[in-house]
Amino acid sequence: MASIRADRLVAAAALLCAASLLAGCGGSGGSGAAAPSEPTTDVKIALSDAGCEPTPASVPAGPVKFAITNSGSAKVTEAELQRDGKILGEKESLTPGLSGNFSLRLDGGAYSIYCPGGAKDTWTFTVTGGGGAPSAPADTSLAVATQGYHDYIVSEVDQLVPTTKTFTDAVRAGDAAKAKAAFAPARMHYEAVEPVAESFGDLDPDIDARIDDVTDPTRWTGFHRIEKALWVDNSLAGMAPLADKLDADVNTLKTKVATETYQPAQLANGAGDLLTEVSTSKVTGEEDRYSHTDLWDFQANIDGARKCFELLRPALAAKNPDLAQQLEARFTDVASGLAQYKKGSGNNAGYVDYSTVPQDQRRKLADAVNALAEPLSKVAGQVV
Structure with a gap:
């Protein structure tokens, strides 16, 4: 949502010129x-x-x-x-x-x-x-893909609701340590489905706006407003109403996605949208600028994009097996790049503080994402 800063124009340009995307996966356009x-x-x-x-x-x-x-x-x-x-x-x-x-x-x-x-x-x-x-996709594998995407979105939002409440309950209780621990795990479920949330007008800004995205800071709400209170202001005073609104907005999202339908091209373009999110705000450190939990969001964006690809892969492999194979390899490269920053295991698994990742390593992550975006941009044309 935020404008690209000068310090990330080069990385953004490479991806934005390559990726064909859709921000907003509603079914109003038909699904054949x-x-x-x-x-x-x-x-x-x-x-x-x-x-x-x-x-x-x-x-x-x-x-x-x-x-x-x-x-x-x-x-x-x-x-x-x-x-x-x-x-x-x-x-x-x-x-x-x-x-x-x-x-x-x-x-x-x-x-x-x-x-x-x-x-x-x-x-x-x-x-x-x-x-x-709208007519159903003529290719039965694409019909399976669009239904599978609906189920995936519903599942992620179903998990988003309670994980967000764990976060907001801690905020309301004034428990900063618990709220900090719950922040990144909750956001992963949101970041995986963000293209869908963006289709619902003001819902995404209400949940996920950064300070750059709002003209009146007094009206700033959502995850990042509370993030600033936790890591910068070091006070949760006045945050209870914002926690209540965040819960309400997430529940609104749950209601909306329950009846959504999708078309095959929206899966491909939504995957491109998620990669753009990575390149323009995660790799640069802009997204979670106060908590430095960007790598959690990075992983969630890649997970969401990969899910789109996996659902489309049977149809894509039948039509363009070389492209399907190339994409599989590029997703593997990105996953390998992220794996080196993981820490802990099981319920304690997570990622290192992104402020500790040097610029040259951030560039390698960006390069891997850009290399994935280029072939991914070709998928929508195969299934639209």
């Missing part, structure tokens, strides 16, 4: 797999101070690829596809000179392109034909 002969419609969006006008502004229902570029706007650095107030796809942190894309299968209807900061921040986008209920 494209037939091999079905053409994909290309839509171009040029970010500028004026906004983000889509070209063309009307397309036929079916697979659509959105290509977003920023040639020089510092004010407008992201574009979102929305429908009925829900984010279906987006590209964030496209600072001047960066570009990116995401793919979706869209049903007929009225959509909008939104780009905060533009002189005109909302643009009409229309999809013609193809109305009615």
